[in-house]
Every structure is written in structure tokens, then in C-alpha cells.
Amino acid sequence: MSGVRTMPVAVIIGMMGAGKTRVGKEVAHIMDLPFADADVEIEHEVGMGIPEFFERRGEQAFRKVEADLIADMLEDFDGIFSLGGGAPMTPSTQRALADYIARGGRVVYLDADPAEAMERANRGGGRPMLNGDADARWKKLYKERDPVFRKVANVRVHTRGQTPQMAARKVMDMIRERIVHVTGTGIEPYDVCIGEGTMNHLPDVLGEGVVRVALIHTQPVQRHSDHARTLLRQAGYTVSDIVVPDAEAGKTVDVANGVWRRLGDEGFTRSDAIVGLGGGAATDLAGFIAATWMRGIRYVNCPTSLLAMVDASTGGKTGINTEAGKNLVGSFYTPAGVLADMRTLATLPNDIFIEGLGEVAKSGFIMDPEILRILEDHASELRSFDGAMFLDSGLKDVVAELIEHTVGVKAYHVSADLKEAGLREFLNYGHTLGHAIEKLEHFRWRHGNAVAVGCVYAAELSHLLGYIDQDLVDYHRSLLGSLGLPTSWNNGSWSDVLALMHRDKKARGNKLRFVVLESVGHPIHLEDPPADAVEEAFRRIQQ
Ligand SMILES: NC(=O)c1ccc[n+]([C@@H]2O[C@H](COP(=O)([O-])OP(=O)(O)OC[C@H]3O[C@@H](n4cnc5c(N)ncnc54)[C@H](O)[C@@H]3O)[C@@H](O)[C@H]2O)c1
Numbered sequence: 001m002s003g004v005r006t007m008p009v010a011v012i013i014g015m016m017g018a019g020k021t022r023v024g025k026e027v028a029h030i031m032d033l034p035f036a037d038a039d040v041e042i043e044h045e046v047g048m049g050i051p052e053f054f055e056r057r058g059e060q061a062f063r064k065v066e067a068d069l070i071a072d073m074l075e076d077f078d079g080i081f082s083l084g085g086g087a088p089m090t091p092s093t094q095r096a097l098a099d100y101i102a103r104g105g106r107v108v109y110l111d112a113d114p115a116e117a118m119e120r121a122n123r124g125g126g127r128p129m130l131n132g133d134a135d136a137r138w139k140k141l142y143k144e145r146d147p148v149f150r151k152v153a154n155v156r157v158h159t160r161g162q163t164p165q166m167a168a169r170k171v172m173d174m175i176r177e178r179i180v181h182v183t184g185t186g187i188e189p190y191d192v193c194i195g196e197g198t199m200n201h202l203p204d205v206l207g208e209g210v211v212r213v214a215l216i217h218t219q220p221v222q223r224h225s226d227h228a229r230t231l232l233r234q235a236g237y238t239v240s241d242i243v244v245p246d247a248e249a250g251k252t253v254d255v256a257n258g259v260w261r262r263l264g265d266e267g268f269t270r271s272d273a274i275v276g277l278g279g280g281a282a283t284d285l286a287g288f289i290a291a292t293w294m295r296g297i298r299y300v301n302c303p304t305s306l307l308a309m310v311d312a313s314t315g316g317k318t319g320i321n322t323e324a325g326k327n328l329v330g331s332f333y334t335p336a337g338v339l340a341d342m343r344t345l346a347t348l349p350n351d352i353f354i355e356g357l358g359e360v361a362k363s364g365f366i367m368d369p370e371i372l373r374i375l376e377d378h379a380s381e382l383r384s385f386d387g388a389m390f391l392d393s394g395l396k397d398v399v400a401e402l403i404e405h406t407v408g409v410k411a412y413h414v415s416a417d418l419k420e421a422g423l424r425e426f427l428n429y430g431h432t433l434g435h436a437i438e439k440l441e442h443f444r445w446r447h448g449n450a451v452a453v454g455c456v457y458a459a460e461l462s463h464l465l466g467y468i469d470q471d472l473v474d475y476h477r478s479l480l481g482s483l484g485l486p487t488s489w490n491n492g493s494w495s496d497v498l499a500l501m502h503r504d505k506k507a508r509g510n511k512l513r514f515v516v517l518e519s520v521g522h523p524i525h526l527e528d529p530p531a532d533a534v535e536e537a538f539r540r541i542q543q
């Protein structure tokens with residue numbers, strides 16, 4: 001015996017006729033997993049059909065057998081497990097499902113259209129709960145059960161008008177999703193959902209109180225915003241499509257003003273919402289609009305670049321650029337949810353993908369060595385990322401795992417320190433020099449590339465001050481280089497760099513402050529380091 005506890009990959013619940021058995025079997029088939037249906041297992045156990053058991057022993061006896069069997073299967077079945085329609089109404093099963101979710105399980109509420117499910121449930125008979133006026137019985141049960149199903153499930157899949165195959169694909173995408181929960185002082189908890197098709201959650205995350213949705217996006221992601229708009233319209237929202245200039249050109253007060261004007265003209269109220277879709281520039285602007293319109297309305301981020309997925313869209317920093325500088329005007333304002341839909345990466349250019357790996361690696365250095373291991377193992381595939389091939393390649397799972405880990409690092413720091421009073425500053429590893437490079441390159445250097453050079457600089461500084469050995473500095477260079485990221489910069493004078501580093505937001509008075517490493521996973525604050533070390537580290541990244 002290995003002693004490892006097994007558990008179902010997913011448990012499917014829903015009304016009679018929702019398709020729990022049919023769709024569940026299909027999911028198991030596609031995922032090459034075993035399938036079990038609670039009703040069939042019960043029939044084996046009691047040696048008779050369910051209608052006969054109901055007739056002979058009654059519903060109460062059935063519920064007891066059902067609850068015991070489910071409790072056992074939740075401990076030792078490792079495939080797709082469909083429950084009978086009424087099973088989640090039993091309190092002990094509700095507790096068992098909550099425990100299963102706490103262990104990482106997925107309880108999928110197969111939410112079929114009532115008319116479709118009712119018609120299917122009436123086919124073929126064999127459902128004792130529908131004896132008599134079947135439609136009336138079904139409707140009554142639906143009223144009782146739907147609120148409970150919503151509560152006990154952690155995944156909800158709408159299947160209206162879908163074939164069993166289509167519904168199964170949707171279930172599969174959703175059970176493969178990775179979810180990072182962000183919470184902490186001053187944060188209304190929210191989830192970052194990572195996976196293929198996570199954008200489908202938009203209506204669920206926006207909720208029912210919202211009437212109008214402003215979909216803020218840029219032109220290069222039009223294909224994805226078209227999809228989001230369709231989803232939103234199908235869910236009954238009135239959608240305002242707002243196209244803003246691409247990249248940093250969109251993060252201006254003039255653009256913000258134009259968006260505020262649209263919201264005013266179109267009657268946006270406090271109960272309406274914003275969806276920001278695109279790279280980090282678009283999500284920063286959308287968050288800023290959401291934070292400021294009527295002093296704060298609901299917003300959801302749909303990041304479409306790797307950098308936006310792992311960094312910009314999570315953590316609640318929103319903002320625009322002004323003449324005073326980049327990101328100097330903004331607000332801490334957390335989204336209602338972040339939907340990192342991997343399908344959007346299919347159109348992402350290689351250089352923008354690679355740049356995102358700079359922040360991924362940084363997160364590995366400061367906290368999560370597993371990130372570094374994954375980067376090492378897959379460096380050459382990552383480096384030759386090709387959006388057109390991505391979704392059909394094994395790289396998809398690697399990238400999803402990297403995003404999950406990196407968002408986890410960000411969520412950890414943000415949870416403890418939303419407003420960057422201390423711990424959150426560790427996320428700034430590599431950024432002190434990185435920001436100076438970006439500025440001196442007039443922002444033609446991409447952020448993640450500048451951060452990569454900045455990480456090598458911070459590692460050199462850590463070494464010069466005796467915190468880490470040369471091997472770890474070399475490791476920074478070799479890992480980042482293997483991913484196609486730059487590790488040196490020689491396009492500006494030391495005096496300009498130093499002056500800019502003094503204006504970094506971590507600096508205090510005349511004192512420079514850096515984040516350096518004591519070892520992988522152990523960053524520390526470094527205040528007012530010796531001037532010669534600060535300069536020598538710079539000399540070392542010039543070649
Ligand atoms: N709020 C934060 O915490 C935070 C953190 C890090 C960065 N940022 C901000 O994020 C911005 C950088 O983000 P970025 O690197 O995503 O840059 P970006 O938003 O400028 O996007 C880069 C380019 O890629 C395009 N693009 C994005 N997704 C695409 C897709 N799926 N297919 C095709 N093209 C796509 C964009 O349209 C743009 O042309 C900066 O403004 C930075 O200040 C914010």
C-alpha cells in the first residue's frame with residue numbers, strides 16, 4: 001500500500017436529466033479515466049434496480065445507502081464520478097463534498113436548461129422521484145435543489161443547447177483549470193482562473209446585479225474581445241465596446257477621459273461593470289477607470305499577454321502614465337476576478353511571450369524554486385514559443401503551471417501587503433535597475449527584458465556584499481539567457497543610472513534601497529549599500 005489517498009478527478013452533480021451520466025461518461029472517455037455512476041454502484045450493492053429499492057425500502061433507506069457509498073467513493077475512486085440528482089441534499093454528503101473540495105477536488109454542477117433537462121428526465125422512466133405528475137415534481141425539486149447545488153459545487157457548467165460532446169469538452173476544460181485564490185487584509189477575495197476557456201466565466205464573475213458592461217480592449221486582441229462580447233451579450237448584458245490605443249499609448253489621462261465620457265453618455269451607474277481585456281497596459285487602464293468611475297465599480301480582468309497574466313492583472317495596482325512618469329497616477333483597487341484564458345495566447349507574438357518570462361523567473365528567484373526547475377527543464381521550448389502551435393502542444397501545460405506558480409508568488413506577497421509597505425517590495429527584485437533601463441531606453445525596451453537584466457544586477461550586488469556565491473550569479477545569467485532574455489545592458493552612463501535609481505519608489509531620502517538575495521527563495525531589503533558595490537555591480541552587467 002502506498003498510503004496515498006486517491007480521490008475523484010471530478011464529481012458531477014445536477015438535476016435529473018441534466019446529463020450527469022451521459023456527459024460524465026464522455027468526459028471520462030476523452031480524459032481516458034474510469035467512470036462511475038453512484039446509482040449504478042448502489043444497484044450493484046443492493047442487488048436490485050433503484051425503482052424497486054424505493055418501492056421496497058423507501059427513500060430514506062435509499063439516501064442512507066447513497067450517502068455511505070458516496071463517502072467511500074470520495075476516498076478511493078480516481079475517475080469521473082456522477083452522483084444521483086438528490087444526493088447533494090443529504091447533509092453528510094454536503095460535508096463530504098466540502099472536504100473533497102478542501103482536498104483540491106472539483107464538484108461540477110452540470111447546470112442544464114430546465115426545459116431540456118426536464119424533457120430528458122421524463123424519457124425512459126426509471127426515476128421514482130418523478131412518479132405522478134413528472135413535470136410538476138421536477139420543477140418542485142429544481143426549486144429546492146438548485147440553490148444547494150450552487151452552494152456545494154465549486155465549478156458550474158452551463159450546458160444549454162449543447163450536445164453531450166460539447167458539454168463534456170466544457171467540463172473538461174473547467175476541471176483542468178487552475179485557480180489561485182487571492183485574499184488578505186483590505187482585499188475582497190477573488191480568484192485568478194487559469195486555463196483554456198476561462199473567459200466563459202465572465203457572466204458568473206460579473207454576477208447578476210450588473211446591467212451594462214464596458215469592454216475595454218485594444219485592437220491587436222480584437223479576436224478575443226469579439227469572443228468576450230458574444231459571451232456577455234448571450235448572458236444578457238448591454239455591452240459597450242471601447243477600443244483604446246494599444247500599449248502605453250492607452251495609459252494616458254486623455255484616453256481615460258474619453259472612456260469616462262463614454263460611460264457618462266451611456267449611463268453607467270455604480271451597479272454596472274468594466275471588463276479589461278488585453279496586455280498589462282489595457283488591464284491597468286481598465287482597472288483605473290473602474291477605480292475612479294463613481295469612486296469605484298466592479299471590474300474583471302481578462303489578461304491576454306503572459307506578463308499581464310502573471311503580474312499586471314493580479315494584485316490591484318491600477319494606473320496610467322503622466323508627464324511626471326510611468327504609473328505615477330493610480331490606485332490600489334482589486335478586481336472581482338481574473339480570467340487568464342490560455343486560448344488568448346495563441347495570437348501572442350514570441351518576443352512579448354519571452355518578455356513575460358522575465359517576471360516568471362524573478363518570482364522563482366525570490367520565492368519558488370519550482371518555477372526555476374520548470375524553466376530549466378523547458379527552456380528551449382519556451383524560447384521558441386509559437387502562438388499558432390501553442391494550444392496543440394505540450395507546452396500549454398508547462399505554461400499553465402508556470403502561470404499558476406507565478407500568480408501564487410504574487411498572491412502571497414499581495415495578500416500580506418496590498419499597499420507595498422514591506423513584503424510586497426520583494427516583488428521588485430530586479431526592478432531598481434530595470435526601471436532605470438526602461439526610462440533611459442525611452443520605454444522601447446520591454447519591461448520583462450529590463451527586469452531580467454535588473455535581476456542579474458541585483459544578483460551581482462548580492463554577491464559583492466557577500467550574501468550569495470558566484471555560482472548563483474552565473475545561474476541567473478545562464479537561466480535567463482537560455483530563455484532568450486537579455487542579461488547585459490550597455491547603453492547609458494552610470495551617473496544617469498544612479499540618478500534614476502535614487503528616484504526609485506523604494507528609495508528613502510538620499511538612501512538607495514534594493515531587494516537582494518540571501519539565497520534562492522530568500523530575498524532581503526538592502527538599505528544604503530556601499531557606493532562602490534552599487535557601481536561595480538553595474539560594471540559587471542555592462543558586458
Ligand atoms: N498593475 C500592475 O501590477 C502591473 C505589473 C506589471 C506591469 N504592469 C503594466 O503592464 C504593462 C505591460 O504589460 P504587457 O507586457 O502585457 O504590455 P502591453 O499591454 O503593452 O502588451 C504588449 C503588446 O502585446 C499585445 N498583446 C497582448 N496580448 C496579446 C495577444 N494575446 N495577442 C496578440 N497581441 C497581444 C498588446 O496589444 C501590445 O501590443 C505596462 O504598462 C506595465 O506598467 C502593471
Ligand SMILES: Nc1ncnc2c1ncn2[C@@H]1O[C@H](COP(=O)(O)OP(=O)(O)O)[C@@H](O)[C@H]1O
Nearest residue numbers: 015016017018019020021022023120162163164
Ligand atoms: N446534452 C445532451 N444533449 C442531448 N441529450 C442528452 C444530453 N445530456 C443527456 N442527454 C440524454 O438525456 C438522457 C438523460 O441523461 P442522463 O445522463 O441519464 O441524466 P442524469 O444522469 O443527469 O439524470 C439520456 O438519454 C442522455 O443520453
Ligand SMILES: O=C(O)C1=C[C@@H](OP(=O)(O)O)[C@@H](O)[C@H](O)C1
Nearest residue numbers: 015016039084085086127128129
Ligand atoms: O433526484 C433524485 O432524488 C434521484 C435521482 C436519480 O438519479 P439521476 O439524477 O441520475 O436521475 C436517482 O439517484 C434516484 O432516482 C433519486
